[in-house]
Amino acid sequence: MEAPDTIEADIKTLIVDALAxxxxxxxxxxxxxxxxxxxxxxxxxxxxxxxxxxxxxxxxKIDDDPERNQVIFASVRNLAEFVRQNRAK
Amino acid sequence: MAAIKLMATIYRVAGRGAASLLLYPIAAYFYLGRPPVVEASLDYLRSLRAWSGGAVPPSEPQRRDAFHHIHSFATNLFERMVAWGGGAASFTFEYSGDDHLRRVVESGAGAILLGAHIGSFDMARILAESNRVPINVLMFTDHAERITSFFERLDPASKVRVLRLDPTTAQTGFAIKACLERGELVAILADRVPPGSREQVAEVDFLGRPARFPLSPYFLACTLGCPLLTSMCVRTGDSTYHTAVDVLTEGEQVPRASREARARDLLTQYVATLERYCRDHPYQWFNFYRYWG
Structure with missing residues (x-):
């Protein structure tokens, strides 16, 4: 069981790296x-x-559902929650 | 609008030849009644002539050349209407480079198709439809659904959809990504910066003068790694249209650090394509406003 914070921290690193x-x-x-x-x-x-x-x-898998994306991309917390619920790896 | 309705009626009753005669008074109406349109036309023709070293047009542009330019636009709109009205069979469509498009469609990768307000992008749509692949036209409009249903009314098997470009949210990008993942085409007229848009623009020399162009189509292709093609359709003779498809990039994800340089490089290639079309088809450039700002 991962510590709940880890994904948040990982996503922050991804954001900084990916978006330079x-x-x-x-x-x-x-x-x-x-x-x-x-x-x-x-x-x-x-x-x-x-x-x-x-x-x-x-x-x-991130679709083109506008309402859902608005929620998912609202904050790091929401992104992490989405990943926790949907991750395949 | 009244003129279009009148023309549609004459077309139904008396045929295409009679209706096309009406294009002269319609062109004259714009020529006499809309001085900015004439000015924009002359500004473009003078730029083209200077850029081409005096070759195109071969003599100093006169007001009658602006009339010819406007008439050419009216003809284009009229023939587009005829084609929409089920008259596509009365035109001859010629293609070059359509094997690129077929290959992309068969690979299932989807592609971004860049057009321009040159000739008749709408006729290029017929090419995509003949490949039986949905084509999503990105438009800066609040009426996306109405325009889509217009095409569906004309042809129930229509594969044209209008994607609304909304510069205020990230949604447009996700919609484009979803279309490409389904292996569809996304068409963008990339020679205009949408009004009020916040998107990144670049200034590039076009016909020898700096003009503003959107950079997003190139950023999109570099981010998503999809093929980027140009598709231009021009009228090459009586009832004859030629569509040429060219490849700008086969599709590669470009690392962020070099992306802007790559995007500008692709934009420069696109603008060079526009210039080539203006030189070869000088009266089919249909941007009748102060293009160079």
Whole structure:
């Protein structure tokens, strides 16, 4: 059984690595802060890239359901929750 | 709109030849009544002439050339209407490079198809439909569903869907990703920056003057690693259209560090394609506004 925090920490590292966010240390990303527009200010290509990286790393499948994606991508906490429930690896 | 309805009626009653005569008064209406349209046309033709070293058009553009340009646009719209109305059989469609498209469709990888407001992108749609693969046209519109159902009314087997480009959310990107994963085509007219959009744009020389182009199509292709093709359809003679498909990239995921450079490189290739079409088909460039800002 993984510690519940690990996926959050891993996702923060994925975000920083995948999106090459310079000057940001993964732990500095707030678990509950919005990722897009406000917060880290990521744009739609960033969201797509993050989706591709999450799919590769965890074997999850991210569809084009707008309401669901809005929830999934709202924060690191929600991303982690989604991964926990849907991961295939 | 009244002019279009009148033309549709004449077309039904008296046939295409009679209806096409109406294109002259319609073109004259825009020529006389919309000075900015004439100015935009002359601005474009002068740029093209300077860029081509005086070759195209061969003499200094005059107002009658702007009329010819507007008439060419009216003809295009009219023939598009005829084709929509089930008259596609009365046109001859020629293709080159359609083997690229067929290969992509058969591989199931999906592809992004870049068009432009040149000639008739709509006629290129017929090519995609003949491959029996859905084509999703990205449009900056609030009426995506209505436009999709318009195509379905014309042809119940229609494989055209309109994808709404919403610059305020990340949703458009996910919708495109889903289309490609189903092996479908995503068509983008990449020669205009949508009004009010926040997307990244780049300034590139087009016909010798800096113009703004969207960068997102290239970022999308580099992020998702999908093939990126250009598809241009021009009128090459009476009732004859030629569609050419070219490959910009076969599809590779580009690492983030080099992505912007790669995106700009692909954009430059796209703009070079536009310039080639403007030179070869000078009166089929259909952007009648201050293109260079």
């Amino acid at each position: 966010l310079e000057d940001i240390e993964p732990p500095a990303i707030e678990t509950d802060a919005p990722l897009f527009v406000e917060g880290l200010g990521l744009d739609s290509i960033d969201a797509l890239e993050l989706a591709v990286v999450l799919e590769e790393n965890y074997g999850v």
